[in-house]
Amino acid sequence: MAGTYNICLDIGGTKVLGAIFDSKNKITYRLKKKTKADGDDSQNIEKVIISVVEEMINESGLKRDQIHAISAGAPGVVNSETGIVLFSPNLPWRNYDIRTPIEKKFGVPFYIGNDVNVGVLGEYKYGAGRGYKNIVGLFVGTGMGGGLILNGKLFTGNEFKAAEYGHMILDPEGPLCGCGQRGCLEAFSSKKGMTAYIRQQVGRGRKSMMEDQLVNEVFKSKSLKKALEAEDAVAMEAVDRACHYLAVGTGNLINTISPDLVVYGGGVIEAVGQIFLDKILAEVDRYCMPSIRSTVDLKIAELGDDSNLYGALAMIEGDKKKAK
C-alpha cells in the first residue's frame, strides 16, 4: 500500500527545517537542523538532508512504506522538472542533481523548487492566497525573493528564473546591491539593505538600539521589532525607506502583471509585517494605475515560517492531481 505521509523540507543556507504532513495535510512532526555550508562541500548538504529525513522518520515512529513523497524548497535557480539546482547563492550547489541521490536513498519521489517560489505556492494553496488566481509574492528576508502564480499555477519563466523582483532597479544611481547593480529593490528593502542603512547612520555617529546587530551581515528580525517598538529613529528611517521602495516596486509589479493579490512574506514580515503593510498601503496608490490598483488586494502571508513547508506539500499535491 502506498504511503500517505509527506516529508517537506525548507533548505536554507544555515539550516534545514523539516515537517511531516499526514494525509489531512496536518503537521505531525517537526525538526530543525543546522547545516554547515563550507566551501564547495555539496555532498555535505546532501548528507544533512538525508540525515534530517532519516531522523524524522525514526523519531516520528513512521515506517518507510508510510512515506508517500519528499519535497523541498531551496534557495537559487532550481529546475523543478529535473531536480537539478543550477545555482544557489547560499548553497555550494552548481548544476547539482539532488533528486537522484534522495530518490535512490528513500525510494519515493523527491520534488524541489526555488524556496520563495515554493513559499508563494504555499500561500496560494493553504494561506493568504486561497481563492486568488494571479499572485505576486514578495518575501523580505536577508535578501528579497519573489514568486509568481498565474492562472492558478506557479510561473517560473524561461529556465526557472522568473520573479527576481529583488533586483528590479528603482534608482539607477541608488546604493550598490550585492548583485553588482545599483538601486535594486533588495538594496533598499531587504535586511541587507536596511542593515546597510543603519550601519551608515551609526557610522555617522548617530545612536541606535540596533548597533549591536552590526557585527553580523544582517540584523535579526526580532531586534528590528524591538527597535520599532522603542521608536528608535534610525530603525524607523530604515523601515520607512524600505517600505517606500517596496511601495514603488509593488506598484510596478501591479502595472506589469495586474495580479489579484500581492502577498508579502519572509522573516521581516513574520516579525513586523503589519507595520510594513500599513506603510506600503499608504503609498502604493501613487505608483500604479488606479484602474489596475482597484482589483488587487495586498496582504501579509498567513503561514509565516511554514510557507515553504506548505509550498513543498503543494508541489506533491499538484503532481498527484496531474497524475489523476
Add this chain to the structure above:
Amino acid sequence: MAGTYNICLDIGGTKVLGAIFDSKNKITYRLKKKTKADGDDSQNIEKVIISVVEEMINESGLKRDQIHAISAGAPGVVNSETGIVLFSPNLPWRNYDIRTPIEKKFGVPFYIGNDVNVGVLGEYKYGAGRGYKNIVGLFVGTGMGGGLILNGKLFTGNEFKAAEYGHMILDPEGPLCGCGQRGCLEAFSSKKGMTAYIRQQVGRGRKSMMEDQLVNEVFKSKSLKKALEAEDAVAMEAVDRACHYLAVGTGNLINTISPDLVVYGGGVIEAVGQIFLDKILAEVDRYCMPSIRSTVDLKIAELGDDSNLYGALAMIEGDKKKAK
C-alpha cells in the same frame, strides 16, 4: 459554405486601418480611414468601423458570405471575452459594447483586444516572436504600450489590465507622466517623453531640427529619423535618454518574467528601431541578472505597422484552434 476571408482592423484614436486576409493569411486588400473622435460620440467610431468594413467588402469584390470573421485591436482596457471596451485613453468608449452591433450588422464573429496586446500576439504568431514561448513586448509610440505572451498564450492578468509597462516607475522623482505619476518609463521613452525633452531644451534656447514638430503634442517618427541622420544634438540626447530608461525597464522586466524574447515595436521602432535596439543592447546587461539575461533575445518587431492587423488575425486563428 463558411467564409474563408478575415477582416482585421487596427482602431486608433485618429484612424482605422483595415486589411482583408485570405485563407492563406495573405493580405489581399487594405484600407485606411480617418476617425473623428470628438467628445463622447462613441457611436461615431462604431459608424466609422462599420463603414470601413462595408467599404472593404464592396471595394474588394467579396461577397458577405465569404467573410469568416472580423477582428480588431483598440487602445485601452478591452475585455476580449465580452467584447466590451472598459476604458480607452484615445477613444470615447467607456464600458462600451462594440461586439454586439458589429456582429449584428455583419452576422459573423467579432473579436477585439487591447491594441498592443494584439500587436505582440501578432509578432508572436507571424513575426519576430515565432518559435518563442514567453515574450515581453514593448511598443514605443505616442505613449508606451506592452504585451505579454506566457507559455505561448496572451496573458492579460486580472480584468485584462496586465502589461502596463509604460507606467513602470524608474525614478520616483523623475518627470511628470500623463498618468499623474512621476518617472514612468513612458515619461522618458515614448514620443510624449522625448517631445517633452526636446521642448525643454529648445525652451532653454538650444537649436534643434525638430523645433517645427513642437506645435503638435508629439513629433512624427520620420522627423526623428531625419534629425538622427543629421546628428541633431538635442534629438540624439532625447533618444539616448529614452534608450537608457528602456534598458533599465527591459532589465526589470527580464528579472521579473525571465522571458525568452523581448520585442520592441510601435511607430518609433518602425522608423529608427535598429538605433534603439543597439543602444538598449549596449546597456541592458547592467540592469538584469546575468544568468537571466543569458537566455533572452532582444529583437525589433518584424511586422511593423501591421503587427496589430496580424495579431487580430491571430485572435481568430486561436479561436478556431480552440473550437476544433
